[in-house]
Amino acid sequence: xxxxxxxxxLVTALRALPGIGSKSAQRLAVHILEHxxxxxxxxxxxxxxxxxxxxRCQFCRTLSETDLCRFCSSPNRMASQLCIVESxxxxxAIEQSGSFKGRYFVLMGRISPLDGIGPHxxxxxxxxxxxxxxDLLEVILATNPTVEGEATAQYLLSSIRRAGKKxxxxxxxxxxxxxxxxxxxxxxxxxxxxxxxx
Ligand code: ZN
Numbered sequence: 211x212x213x214x215x216x217x218x219x220l221v222t223a224l225r226a227l228p229g230i231g232s233k234s235a236q237r238l239a240v241h242i243l244e245h246x247x248x249x250x251x252x253x254x255x256x257x258x259x260x261x262x263x264x265x266r267c268q269f270c271r272t273l274s275e276t277d278l279c280r281f282c283s284s285p286n287r288m289a290s291q292l293c294i295v296e297s298x299x300x301x302x303a304i305e306q307s308g309s310f311k312g313r314y315f316v317l318m319g320r321i322s323p324l325d326g327i328g329p330h331x332x333x334x335x336x337x338x339x340x341x342x343x344x345d346l347l348e349v350i351l352a353t354n355p356t357v358e359g360e361a362t363a364q365y366l367l368s369s370i371r372r373a374g375k376k377x378x379x380x381x382x383x384x385x386x387x388x389x390x391x392x393x394x395x396x397x398x399x400x401x402x403x404x405x406x407x408x
Pocket of ligand 1: 268271272281
């Protein structure tokens with residue numbers, strides 16, 4: 211059995227989303243058309259509105275409906291600390307931890323030469339003006355503990371030092387509540403390297 215052209219178009223559109231393969235796209239398309247027509251129309255409306263309304267914060271580049279996001283416009287966030295992350299999702303995770311009260315800068319990716327993504331593609335020059343702010347004292351590099359995340363942190367390190375700011379990297383290691391025997395060698399080695407004097 212093959213789908214009619216319109217259904218095929220819907221399947222192709224769904225398959226373009228991350229994490230959705232051919233079978234899932236087909237199941238979703240048939241399910242929406244059969245059982246969730248109203249929800250499907252609502253999704254289409256909300257999606258269109260969000261794409262039209264949501265833009266990048268002029269200061270930190272995270273997704274925001276206003277020119278300045280709620281972190282950049284809040285007087286309660288410390289201008290002395292700037293945390294550099296790869297994506298807006300990382301901000302969510304850090305906010306849920308409640309451990310950071312400064313401001314953010316979102317790279318919107320990471321340096322990955324194999325994928326053709328370098329400093330130019332990430333528009334890293336936009337970070338320069340943030341680094342020249344006199345109130346800024348410390349920059350915290352919170353890129354992911356991956357090969358690309360580390361390379362990005364290393365690249366940023368020199369420009370932050372050039373700007374004369376204190377710079378730190380978030381620690382990676384043994385998860386809280388975890389047991390050493392179950393932690394992989396790479397993580398454990400990282401935990402040893404970034405150990406702290408007590
Ligand atoms: Zn912002």
